[in-house]
Every structure is written in C-alpha cells, then in structure tokens.
Amino acid sequence: MMLIAAGKRTKIQNWVLGLAVLLWFIPTMTSCGYNDVIDRDEGVKASWAEVENQYQRRAELVPNLVSVVQGAANFEKSTLQNVVEARAKVGSMQVDSTTIDNPEKLKKFEQAQGQLSGALSRLLVVSEQYPELKATAAFRDLQVQLEGTENRIAVARRRFIEAVAEYNMTVLRFPSSIGASMRGKKERPTFTTTVPGADKAPEVKFK
Numbered sequence: 001m002m003l004i005a006a007g008k009r010t011k012i013q014n015w016v017l018g019l020a021v022l023l024w025f026i027p028t029m030t031s032c033g034y035n036d037v038i039d040r041d042e043g044v045k046a047s048w049a050e051v052e053n054q055y056q057r058r059a060e061l062v063p064n065l066v067s068v069v070q071g072a073a074n075f076e077k078s079t080l081q082n083v084v085e086a087r088a089k090v091g092s093m094q095v096d097s098t099t100i101d102n103p104e105k106l107k108k109f110e111q112a113q114g115q116l117s118g119a120l121s122r123l124l125v126v127s128e129q130y131p132e133l134k135a136t137a138a139f140r141d142l143q144v145q146l147e148g149t150e151n152r153i154a155v156a157r158r159r160f161i162e163a164v165a166e167y168n169m170t171v172l173r174f175p176s177s178i179g180a181s182m183r184g185k186k187e188r189p190t191f192t193t194t195v196p197g198a199d200k201a202p203e204v205k206f207k
Contacts, residue, residue, distance in 0.1 A: 034179035040167035041185060047156070047163040048100050054153045055090070055113055061149060062087045062120070065142045069123065072133040079119075079126050086116040100164075103189035110191055120146065157191055164190040 066083055069075055090112045099105045124143070133139055168187050171180040180186070 034182060036170055036176055037167075037180045037183050037185050040163070040170045041183075043163045044100060044160070044167045044188065045097060047160040048097070050156045051153075051160050052095060054149060054156045058116075058146070058149045058153065059087060059090055061142060061146055062116075065120075065123070065139075065146065068136065068138045068142060069127065069133065071136075072127075072130045075130060075133070076126050079123050082119040083116075083123050086112070086119040090116050100188055101186075106189050106191075117150075161190050164188050 062083060066080060066087075069080060093109060093112055095105075095109055099109060124146075127133055127139070168190075170176045171185055171187050
C-alpha cells in the first residue's frame with residue numbers, strides 16, 4: 001500500500017512540476033521576444049516586396065522610354081546603350097524573397113539598380129539638348145511616370161532599411177535574441193548608401 005501511495009505521489013509531483021514548467025515557459029516565451037521576432041520578420045518581408053514592386057515598375061518604363069528617345073535625330077547612342085544594358089542586367093537577375101537573407105545577392109541587386117539609376121539620370125540630362133524630344137507628349141508623360149516611380153523607390157528603400165534595422169535590433173538584443181535563436185533567425189543585410197545613383201532619383205526638369 002505504501003508503494004502504491006508513493007507511486008501516486010510521484011505521478012502527482014511530476015504533473016505539478018510539469019505544470020509549473022509550463023506556467024514559467026509561457027511568460028518567458030513572451031518576454032524573450034519569441035513572437036516579436038516573427039512580427040519584425042514579416043515587416044522586413046513586406047517592405048522588401050514593395051521595393052521589388054517599385055523597381056519592377058521602373059524597369060517596365062524603360063523600354064518605352066528608350067523607344068521614344070530613339071525617335072530623336074542624332075540622339076547619343078552610347079547613352080541609350082548604357083540604359084539598355086543596365087536594364088538588361090537588372091532583368092537577368094534572379095531576385096526573390098531569399099535575397100534579403102543573402103548579403104552578396106542583395107549587394108549585387110543594389111549595384112545593378114544603382115547602375116540603372118545612373119544610366120537613366122544621364123539619359124534625362126542628355127535629353128535636355130533635344131527640344132523636339134522634350135516637346136513630345138509621350139516623352140513628357142514618361143518623365144512624369146519615371147519621376148513618380150523614383151520617388152516611390154526612395155520611400156520603399158527607406159522603409160526597408162528601417163524594417164531591417166528594427167528586425168536586427170530584435171535579433172541581436174537580449175532577451176529577444178533568445179526568441180530569435182529559438183526561431184532560427186539571424187541578422188540580415190540591408191541597403192547601403194555608397195552605391196552611386198542607388199539612393200538618388202533621376203532629376204526631371206521641364207523648361
């Protein structure tokens with residue numbers, strides 16, 4: 001009888017101990033940022049999707065812009081060629097949700113977009129020398145669309161940088177770093193400000 005009673009007490013004690021651990025585990029999970037990491041992670045993914053969307057919008061404008069500019073007599077071929085090549089490089093890149101976790105891929109993406117920004121800036125500067133081109137409704141409409149898109153790109157880039165900064169702070173700071181480790185989340189790369197043309201919209205002027 002005493003052995004049975006002892007066995008029952010052991011089961012009860014194990015149950016109580018398990019309950020105590022569970023009650024301790026739940027608030028600990030909350031305080032260590034287990035869920036915060038996911039919130040920040042989703043914020044980064046959402047902001048990255050917007051960056052991709054705005055850069056894609058710009059890429060879709062380029063063929064029409066090049067087509068219109070080609071109609072101007074004696075327009076600088078090298079300027080057009082630079083835009084075409086930069087656009088082709090951007091289009092050839094494999095960009096998806098994994099890019100934000102790969103520093104090398106993100107850097108190459110930013111560099112390619114920066115080169116396209118620079119090429120477009122040069123094209124718009126050169127176009128100032130062709131009054132007949134500037135006078136066409138198609139060219140002026142594309143200029144307006146491009147300016148609006150570049151502004152949206154700048155906003156999307158800034159939001160992505162901010163989202164990554166918040167995510168990285170959550171991942172690196174204690175105690176939320178515990179939750180990040182449990183989730184298998186690590187520090188992410190972000191955009192830099194040293195890529196020529198990457199953070200400066202092509203200047204659009206109307207005279």
